[in-house]
Amino acid sequence: MSKLIQVLILLSISFNLRAKDIEHMRVIFQENPSTEAYIAWSTIGPIPTGRNRVYFDTVSRDKDNKYTQQKKAFLQKPYSYSFSMLHAVKLKNLKPNTTYYFKIRSGKATSREYHFKTTPNNESFELLFGGDSRSDRSKRREMNLLMKKMLEENSNIYALVHGGDYIANGFSWSQWKKWLDDHQLTTTDSGRVLPIIPTRGNHELSRALFNDIFIYPGNLIRPNYYTTQIGDFSLINLNTNWVVGGPQKWWLKSELKKAAKRSKWIVTNYHRPAYPAVKKPGRAKKHWVPLFEKYQVDIVFESDGHTLKRTAPIYKEKVNFEKGITYVGEGGLGVKQRIPKHKDEWYFQSPGYAVSAHHVMKLRVQEDKMIYTVHTEDLKVFDRMEIQPRNR
Amino acid sequence: MQKIMLKLALVICLMGQLFLSTKFGTSINGFQFLILDFSDQFSTSIDMTFCFFVTLATITLTFYSQIKFAAFFIFGWFLTLALTKTILHGSFGWEVAIFAYAARYCLPLCLYYFSIEKRELALKIAIFGVSSTFIAHGIEAMMLNPIFLDYMYDFSEVYLNIVPTQKYVETGLFFIGMVDILVGAALIFSRNKNLVLYIAAWGLITALSRITYHGYAQWYEFFLRIPHFALPMFIYFNKGIKFQPLQIFKNKDQVQCQS
Incomplete structure (x- = not known):
């Protein structure tokens, strides 16, 4: 029983550490916010092995994680003057005025689900x-x-x-x-x-x-x-x-x-x-x-x-x-x-x-x-x- | 005559700097407000108090150029402006601001030492001021200071009627920066007549470029760069004073002076 508790504690600690691996999540709009967006985040240390990508969908998939789309990080490098790593994904061909739900996966760490809205074309x-x-x-x-x-x-x-x-x-x-x-x-x-x-x-x-x-x-x-x-x-x-x-x-x-x-x-x-x-x-x-x-x-x-x-x-x-x-x-x-x-x-x-x-x-x-x-x-x-x- | 020239240069330079300081505030103000967390009112009061005393010091130095305190007060103020600019990180070339401002803070010292007949020391200070200013501006130019690039685009378009390519302007500025560094460094070793006259002319041209770019409304930008012309002219008039090259930074007792 005590071993089981120890394992659970270790798992919980490692989960917390992993959860903290993804930092500084941000969505950046540049030229076409109706159809394009950048999602960037940071990790500490070397580039996490495994998948560094964003899973996204137009409906929330927080419960089942069955996102219909995913995009690999196109930019992975250390930030200038630092030991932290930058990861960025560019989402293209998005639908205007649509809410996009996404989760970031970087190595073994997965973020919570976030969402943002692309801008409309003809509405206020x-x-x-x-x-x-x-x-x-x-x-x-x-x-x-x-x-x-x-x-x-x-x-x-x-x-x-x-x-x-x-x-x-x-x-x-x-x-x-x-x-x-x-x-x-x-x-x-x-x-x-x-x-x-x-x-x-x-x-x-x-x-x-x-x-x-x-x-x-x-x-x-x-x-x-x-x-x-x-x-x-x-x-x-x-x-x-x-x-x-x-x-x-x-x-x-x-x-x-x-x-x-x-x-x-x-x-x-x-x-x-x-x-x-x-x-x-x-x-x-x-x-x-x-x-x-x-x-x-x-x-x-x-x-x-x-x-x-x-x-x-x-x-x-x-x-x-x-x-x-x-x-x-x-x-x-x-x-x-x-x-x-x-x-x-x-x-x-x-x-x-x-x-x-x-x-x-x-x-x-x-x-x-x-x-x-x-x-x-x-x-x-x-x-x-x-x-x-x-x-x- | 040289004393009059230095006095005139100091008065003109300080007119520009004091106008700039009272109208728009200084980096000392920014340092107090943002780094020391003083209130804006208090920072401005201190700034204005300094401006008032610098004005008094300038008047004193104009009429009694042998008053050490007045010269060192103005020197200290200009030096602090450069130091606080470095600390605030807000403008291009903040890394070299302490050297870029050297001609300004060396001018009152040069006037003082010249007035008390320490001409070789005055000359050494002038050389340090001009060399540092040239080298620092050269570094800024090689780093492609956007303001300098703007001057070049503007000059080409307005005065030469040429629309230059980006590559041409950037290469040109890089080259100008290299020349500035070489010329600034050469002044430490040599007081060749042509070299010093080139420096004086370039100092005047670059100061005037502020007027040609911004118009007469920003006359103060030209005024506060007058030392870039006046100090090389002072070096030109005193180029006969001899001391061993590379010893300008050493203790005067170690230097073989011959006035």
Whole structure:
């Protein structure tokens, strides 16, 4: 009897160890979140022998484990500057607006069942936006729990568009590890995952770890700038930590030209602000703002300043309610908030503002309008704005 | 005349830096706020207090350039800016920031030692400042600093009317970086007239590129890089002062000086 108990204890310990083998599970959306998704995770030590793959289905198979589809990890390598292993699977040819249930198997360890939803093509959907989750870990965890609550209460939220500066030192695996651990807090109790649409910030520094964690957004040809297309909604994610003029500007111009034809809504998102509340304006102002104005972008998301802001609608350096573009954001997902130095600048005149507040923004995309809301720590709606379609 | 040049350079450089600091804050502010966990208001107050005292020190040094404390205060402030930039990891080239800022923090020391007739020491400081700045910027260029790449794309498109390929620009910047490192290193060994004039001219061109790229609105970016031109010119005017090469970092007693 005592031997049986010992065996059971050993089995239970080994099960726990194995269960902990799969860490940092995340779903990443890049260019086509209606039909494609990356699932990535970490293991410690050498690549686990046996199967490293994702089993998935459009119905829950938690009880019988009879998943109809499986995909092998296409990327297995050590994370840069670490001993942990990265595994990534790319799911392709998914059905739009469909819940996918999945389990990860890595060596002998199997994860719990998670699920995420691909984005719809023609129906309304919501995206969360926010940036700067570095430096204040407890606040970051609080904000992640807040997003979890939002995800639990609202099945129409599909992903978080992170504006960059996830951690303070982009070379530090230990900081990334903590960020990835904390990101697990956004997963609901039922296993619903909040996919990430990533953007590079200045604290991500070198290309290596950011690319490992978010599986090379934009590929090697376009270093971390790419368009996320959801039906007739184009979200152009740019990289202010790379050449802002030159190839990125040329690409942006052609992308905006295409988006103006194919999309009703054009939204851009990047890290370093053109109309800042704290720091000096980034190079985006010189190279990208004239293009945003020419192609009449609907709204621009920025991060970096550690404040909450919304500018008045700006067109050719003046407030213009007809053709003007509103710049929102500045980052408050877990970083100490600053006092906005430039709150008296002309571009913050009413309806603009700049304040100190941790926040997450939400964009509801509908057929006839987009609704932008800002949610502070207490989940209250701090700001609301309706955006009508443009005549391009 | 050299003293006037150094004083002018210091005043211009500090005008740029002080404008930048008061309008947008400094890395010292960021360090206090994010690393030391001080409140934003308190960090800004400290930042502004430093700016005030640096202004006082600059005025003092302009009229009384033999006041050691004023020179060392400005030196310390610039050095701290570089150090905190390194600690914050927020900008490209943070690893070499301490060297990239060398011309700025060496300028007040150079002025002070020149004023008290320690010309060889002033020259050694100037050489250290210019060499370090050139080598650090060279490393940044070889690492393909995106800001430098942007300057090159912009210059080619706007002033040469050429749309360059990515490969051309990246190779060009890599080559420029290599030249910067070689030139910076060569200055430690030699004060050849042409070498020093090249360094001064390149220092001025790269400082001016901030104006051509950003426009006159960012005049301060040009102003705070004036030492990149002024210090090589100081070396040029004092190239006759002799000391053995490679001994610029050694104790002055070990150096055979001949002014």
